[in-house]
Amino acid sequence: MKRKGKLFRAFGATSVAAVTAITMAATTTSGAASNGTIAKGAPVTIGISLSLSGDFSADGLAYQQGYKLWAADVNRAGGLLGHPVKLDIVSDASSPTQVVTNYQKLISTDHVNLTFGPFSTLLTLPAAQTVNRYGYAMIEGAGGGPSVFQAGLKNVFDVTLPVAYDLQPFAKWLTSLPASTRPKTISYVTSNDPFTQPVVQQAQKLIGKSLKTVYNNVFPAEATDFTSIADAVAAAKAQVVVLGSVDVPTVSAFMQAFEQAHYTPKAFIATAGPDQGAAFIKAVGAKNADGMMVPNSWYGQSKNPQSMKMVAEYVKQYGGTAAGVNADIAEAYAVGQVMAQAVTATKGFDNAKIIKYLHSGKTLNSVQGSVKFNSLGMNTAQTAYTFQWQGAKFVEVNPVGDPGAVKILFPKPAWGN
Amino acid sequence: MNSSALIHAVIDGVLTGSVYALMATGLTLIFGVMDIINVAQGIFVILGAYLSYALSVHWGIDPFVGLAITIPTLFFVGIAVEKAFFGRLKGPEKTAMSILVTYAISLVIEGTLNMVFTVNYVQIQAWYVNKSFRLFGVWFPYIYVFGFIMAAIMLSGLYILLYRTRFGASIRASLADQTAAALVGIDVRRVSTICFGIGIALTAPGGMIFGATNTFNASTSYDLISRLLTIIVLGGMGSLGGALLAGILMVTLEDLVGVIWSPVWSTLSFFLVLVIVLSVRPQGLFGKQSARVA
Numbered sequence: 001m002k003r004k005g006k007l008f009r010a011f012g013a014t015s016v017a018a019v020t021a022i023t024m025a026a027t028t029t030s031g032a033a034s035n036g037t038i039a040k041g042a043p044v045t046i047g048i049s050l051s052l053s054g055d056f057s058a059d060g061l062a063y064q065q066g067y068k069l070w071a072a073d074v075n076r077a078g079g080l081l082g083h084p085v086k087l088d089i090v091s092d093a094s095s096p097t098q099v100v101t102n103y104q105k106l107i108s109t110d111h112v113n114l115t116f117g118p119f120s121t122l123l124t125l126p127a128a129q130t131v132n133r134y135g136y137a138m139i140e141g142a143g144g145g146p147s148v149f150q151a152g153l154k155n156v157f158d159v160t161l162p163v164a165y166d167l168q169p170f171a172k173w174l175t176s177l178p179a180s181t182r183p184k185t186i187s188y189v190t191s192n193d194p195f196t197q198p199v200v201q202q203a204q205k206l207i208g209k210s211l212k213t214v215y216n217n218v219f220p221a222e223a224t225d226f227t228s229i230a231d232a233v234a235a236a237k238a239q240v241v242v243l244g245s246v247d248v249p250t251v252s253a254f255m256q257a258f259e260q261a262h263y264t265p266k267a268f269i270a271t272a273g274p275d276q277g278a279a280f281i282k283a284v285g286a287k288n289a290d291g292m293m294v295p296n297s298w299y300g301q302s303k304n305p306q307s308m309k310m311v312a313e314y315v316k317q318y319g320g321t322a323a324g325v326n327a328d329i330a331e332a333y334a335v336g337q338v339m340a341q342a343v344t345a346t347k348g349f350d351n352a353k354i355i356k357y358l359h360s361g362k363t364l365n366s367v368q369g370s371v372k373f374n375s376l377g378m379n380t381a382q383t384a385y386t387f388q389w390q391g392a393k394f395v396e397v398n399p400v401g402d403p404g405a406v407k408i409l410f411p412k413p414a415w416g417n
Numbered sequence: 418m419n420s421s422a423l424i425h426a427v428i429d430g431v432l433t434g435s436v437y438a439l440m441a442t443g444l445t446l447i448f449g450v451m452d453i454i455n456v457a458q459g460i461f462v463i464l465g466a467y468l469s470y471a472l473s474v475h476w477g478i479d480p481f482v483g484l485a486i487t488i489p490t491l492f493f494v495g496i497a498v499e500k501a502f503f504g505r506l507k508g509p510e511k512t513a514m515s516i517l518v519t520y521a522i523s524l525v526i527e528g529t530l531n532m533v534f535t536v537n538y539v540q541i542q543a544w545y546v547n548k549s550f551r552l553f554g555v556w557f558p559y560i561y562v563f564g565f566i567m568a569a570i571m572l573s574g575l576y577i578l579l580y581r582t583r584f585g586a587s588i589r590a591s592l593a594d595q596t597a598a599a600l601v602g603i604d605v606r607r608v609s610t611i612c613f614g615i616g617i618a619l620t621a622p623g624g625m626i627f628g629a630t631n632t633f634n635a636s637t638s639y640d641l642i643s644r645l646l647t648i649i650v651l652g653g654m655g656s657l658g659g660a661l662l663a664g665i666l667m668v669t670l671e672d673l674v675g676v677i678w679s680p681v682w683s684t685l686s687f688f689l690v691l692v693i694v695l696s697v698r699p700q701g702l703f704g705k706q707s708a709r710v711a
Contacts, residue, residue: 053527057536057636094636192681219680224640227429227561227630228672229680235422248538252632260549260558261425279537283632288547416547 037348038113043086044079044349046071046339047106048116049127054094058248058279059119059328063142064089066332067116069314074336080343088112092123099123103130113349116335117156119328120246121145121163121195122221128156137354139339141331145194149376155351157358157373159334159366161382163195163271164202166295167242169398170269170386171206173408174240176400183239183266187215189229189254190244190271199271199295200244214238226250230257237263243270248283255284255292259415266411269293274389278324281392289389291412297382298368299394300325303404306337307367323394334366341365424555426676430669432561433630435568438664440623440641441648442572442657443616449592449655450612453503453515457523459642461617464526465491465624466633467534470541480541480625481563487621495617498522499610523638530635538632546629564626571622572661575615579657588612592655644687651691653704663702666690 038044048067051060071085079085088110092099099118106112115131117124117140124143131138132155140156144163148156174182186207190200197218204213215236219229230253233241245251251273258264274280274294281289300311300322310333311322339354341364346353363381364371370381386398390409397408444458465487472483502518540546545559579585590598591608599605627633627641648667652659667687675683694702 052536053531054636054639057531057634058538061536189680217680219675220684222640223680223684224631224637224644225433225668225671227433228426228675228683231425231429232422232676232680235425249632249637252538252540253630256547256630257558259547261556262549283538283540285542 038083040082042083044081044083044114044343045086045088045110045112046114046116047088047090047103047110047112049090049092049099049102049106049118049123051094051119051123052089052091054092055247056094056119056123058276059142059326060091060094062276062279062326062328063119063332065314065318066329067336069310069317069329070333070336073310073313074340080340080349081347092118094120094123096123096126099127100130103127107131107134107136114339114343114351114354116332116339117141117143117158120193121148122193124148124156124158125151125194128153131155136351137342137358139335139342139358141335142328144378146198147194149378153377154359155355155377157338157377157379159338159371159379160331160368161297161384162378163199165384166199166271167203167269167386168206168384169400170293170295171203173386173398173400174267175207175210183211185214185236185238186211186240186242187233187236187238187265188213188242188244189215189217189219189233190242191221191223191246191250192218193221193244193246196244196246196271200242203242211240221246226253227257230254231261234258234261234263239266241265241268243268245270245273248273248276248280251280251292252284255288255415259288264412264414267291267293268412269295269386271295274394275299275327275387277326277394278320279326281324281389285416286389286392287416290391291388291409293386293388293397295384295386296327297384298327298330299323299385299387299396301394302367304367304369306365310367323392330367334368334371337366338364338371421555422676423673426672427669428555428557429561430672431665432565433672434665434668435572435661436564436623436626437644437648437668438661439568439571439619440627441645441652441660441664442575443619443623444645445649445652445655445657445660446588446619447613447616448649449657450588450595451503451515451609452512453506453519453613454512454646455519455616456516456642456646457519457526458616458620458645459638459640460523460526460530460635461491461495461620462624462627462641462645463530463633463635463638464494465621466541466628467530467624468621469625470534470539470628473541473543480543480629481567484622484625487625488618491621492614492618495614496610498617499613503609503613504606523642527635527638534634536634536636538634539628540632541625541629543629560626560629564630567622567626571619575619575657578615584608584611647687647691649701651694651701653701656701656703659701659703 074085090102092102115136118127119142121143124140125148128138132153138156141160144158190196251270274292275296342354342357346357371379372381374380385396388397395406396404447455468487469480469483472478549556549558587603587608591605595605648663649660652663671683671687674686
């Protein structure tokens with residue numbers, strides 16, 4: 001009986017302590033999310049989880065550069081509403097579970113004022129769901145897969161064009177070619193990643209039966225050896241290849257296997273990889289890159305004045321050329337720009353007000369172009385472009401007739417020429 | 418189904434599998450002699466790849482010729498690591514602790530490689546990396562054929578070392594029973610140190626071929642280690658022949674499933690075979706029963 005009483009007392013004390021701790025934590029976190037006031041001169045802290053190691057490390061590092069570049073620019077101009085910007089960046093090792101832990105820590109322990117998104121659709125969805133529980137807005141640039149928008153979250157805003165539209169210009173160009181020059185066969189091969197699959201499926205829908213599908217398959221996102229898959233695509237000998245890839249190694253493996261099989265498709269487009277500027281060229285070689293295409297909404301030689309300024313600063317700080325600037329840099333920079341405009345418009349750091357403002361239908365601007373969010377947080381104001389490597393230059397080729405577009409290199413030159 | 422793709426899948430499986438077997442052999446040798454599960458093996462493979470890459474880019478040394486430098490280098494790195502970290506690991510917790518220690522080592526090497534080479538992906542380039550030759554209507558990539566020949570030479574060399582030399586007899590005795598080996602006068606500690614060096618040295622040729630057939634950065638090691646561990650568990654922890662057979666079997670099966678059925682299931686098949694084999698033979702294809710019991 002005595003033992004039972006002790007147990008009850010211990011249980012009671014533990015329960016009271018737990019309830020107190022939870023209440024304090026809830027008060028603290030909700031305060032951080034909704035209060036929106038920061039002491040004069042104190043920094044505004046922005047919490048970010050990035051893939052600084054693991055599968056997305058190359059993109060994660062580029063995002064880090066983009067965020068830091070933006071923060072440096074803002075701080076040079078006096079900060080956000082007079083508060084210097086401080087970035088609290090933690091690594092998630094490309095893990096969808098670690099990204100959840102990171103944002104929980106950033107909000108409940110570090111008490112950051114605002115949050116920016118991680119890299120990839122795969123990580124953005126759990127990250128946005130997590131920060132949503134705390135009432136935080138999540139502005140991001142790399143979570144454009146449908147799964148993010150289908151989650152019904154009201155706090156997520158993707159500054160980049162939704163990925164489902166990425167291949168529209170390419171599909172339109174391909175199907176509009178005269179019958180005499182239009183390729184007859186096409187292969188679709190994609191990673192089962194939430195970013196790539198919707199893009200390739202959308203392209204299939206748009207291209208329809210204009211070209212005969214001779215190979216159509218999905219490979220696991222965790223695949224490391226692409227040789228047999230690439231060989232199977234090469235054996236199908238399609239004149240066009242649409243590859244759903246998330247990174248440089250995947251594209252590079254297919255390119256290498258195609259060259260070894262002496263197979264050169266007339267057109268080869270990959271959803272990601274060739275957009276990584278100098279990093280792509282370094283991995284595959286400039287000669288092999290010739291003719292490789294990739295969809296995107298931004299490129300280093302963009303004539304957008306904001307973009308030109310950012311690119312100049314980037315090249316000054318990190319070296320290289322405008323063509324070699326990774327598109328991830330612009331996406332991250334645009335995230336910061338959109339947040340800055342929302343903070344300025346709402347005159348504070350209240351996440352509820354920021355979310356409401358971003359849903360108001362106002363058109364904002366960024367290095368990637370205009371930004372206007374619909375009710376799902378998709379940016380509806382951007383245009384999809386297709387870019388191509390031509391003689392070590394990364395140029396816009398689609399939409400056909402666009403002022404910045406040059407003539408598409410078609411058919412693609414043989415590998416290594 | 419395209420018969421050409423099927424033939425390619427088998428050829429790719431055998432050629433690529435032999436290189437994985439070479440990398441896994443080092444891992445299983447280390448476990449067999451030292452009861453150490455070296456989860457840093459993946460990052461050592463990447464270190465080997467980066468060494469070949471650096472020799473090729475900065476000094477123009479052909480990756481195969483460069484092995485004359487990278488193999489001894491990694492051998493001595495292995496010796497240094499063993500002496501620094503594993504000499505003091507003893508007792509029943511040794512195997513479990515070795516996972517933590519080798520994981521820490523892999524993190525340090527990964528961080529260092531990221532600092533030196535950045536996280537940008539690179540690939541080893543040479544004239545034969547993207548070229549192939551045609552035989553009986555099938556394209557054979559030079560790099561895979563060279564890799565297969567090199568793996569065969571390396572594994573034959575290892576076989577001769579183990580079965581035709583006095584030192585090899587010491588290793589085999591240590592593999593069978595460390596206590597009994599010590600009782601008959603074998604310096605098990607010295608054998609362990611050299612075996613660790615050999616195990617790490619084998620990552621140099623494996624890493625070179627991996628780096629020539631894949632773009633890589635330091636983080637690529639995570640994808641590698643799960644595959645290498647699967648191979649040695651299937652082959653039987655500590656079994657060199659098992660690692661060779663399992664390496665070729667697993668990669669060939671994976672490739673065939675990808676072509677015949679769907680690539681979606683290819684990786685799953687890799688692990689499905691492991692589950693089936695372990696449910697029938699818990700010690701793996703060629704493993705000792707004691708390996709599991711221990």
